[in-house]
Amino acid sequence: MSLIGSDRVRAVVGLxxxxxxxxxxxxxxxxxxxVVDSRENPPGLExxxxxxxxxxxxxxxxxxxxTLGVTELFVSPGIALRTPVLARLAERGVAMRxxxxxxxxxVDAPFVAITGSNAKSTVTTLVAMLLQACGKNTKAGGNLGLPALDLLSPGTxxxxxxLSSFQLETTHALQADLACLLNVSEDHMDRYKDLYEYQRAKQKVYRGCKAAVCNKQDILTAPLLAEGVPVRAFTTKSS
Structure with missing residues (x-):
């Protein structure tokens, strides 16, 4: 069921x-x-x-x-939320989504959310292939291949x-059936103040999840979850 209200003034920021x-x-x-874009002739304009x-x-x-009276923005991942006009609007209570x-x-079917500094495309592809091999109608995408909204279809x-850290910045209630953070290492440091700000963005993959998978060898992937949420940790070590 849609949670979109009819009394909001929305804008897509960035094509x-x-x-x-x-x-x-x-x-x-x-x-x-x-639709608002900082570029005069952005890709996708026509x-x-x-x-x-x-x-x-x-x-x-x-x-x-x-000047538009916006109350809700859908911000493209390439646009940082600390962009001055977005920061000012956020302070006034405009939703950044x-x-x-x-x-x-x-979405009306279970979904798996996978992020990490490395190997997330490989793992996403592998998980989708495993589900398909089990006879499940499975669609994969997001930061890989098709955008998530283009995947939505009946019968899935x-x-x-x-999911990238940029996408997770504007994701507030993910509630994945299974969330996985593979690893965290310095990346996109032109976007984030430090490694820990980047980690906080990555950790949003766990918000509201029903089950979690983390990396036993990487403490930065360890989730903070409500009691009773199952967590499994993987490792490349034999013990």
Whole structure:
């Protein structure tokens, strides 16, 4: 069931592959929205015009967001939440969401969420193949292959999502059936103040999960979960 309210003023911030998937999805649900991109001619602009009237598309400057009365933004992963106009709007209570948060509003089948500094594409692909080998109608994507919103379809038994730290920044209630953080090492340090800010973003994969998998050899992957949530740890060591 959708958790999208009808009294909100929404904007998709940033086009490209993920932003365009949000545009298509919101339009398919009959939800009105703006499109805003800092670039004059962003990728996906012409395609977006098929789903959003041109008078609701603004390019060249994100500051226009402050004039639109927005209450909810779907921010593309490539745009940092510390971008000044986004930081100002967040302080005023504007919701900063992403495509994965929107996916969670509508998904109606179990899903696995996988993140990590390394090997997440390999593990996502392997898990999807294992489920398919068991005869399950399984779709894989997210940060790998198709955007998560493009995966949603009736009759799917499982979804397997590769998630980046950028996507997790704007994901607030993931609630995966199984969440896995493979490893944490310095990455995207141009985006994060330090390793621990990056780790906090990665750890959001565990929020509300029904079960978790972590790396016994990497303390930074250890989850803090409510009592009773099963946790399994993997290791490459024999003991």
């Amino acid at each position: 490209g592959v993920t932003g365009l998937s949000c545009v298509r999805f919101l339009a398919s649900k009959g939800i009105e929205f703006y 395609q977006a015009k098929a789903f959003c009237s041109e008078d609701r598309i603004f390019t060249g400057d994100l500051d226009v967001l402050e 992403g495509d994965i948060d929107l996916f969670c509003d509508y 038994d499982f979804y397997v999502l590769e």
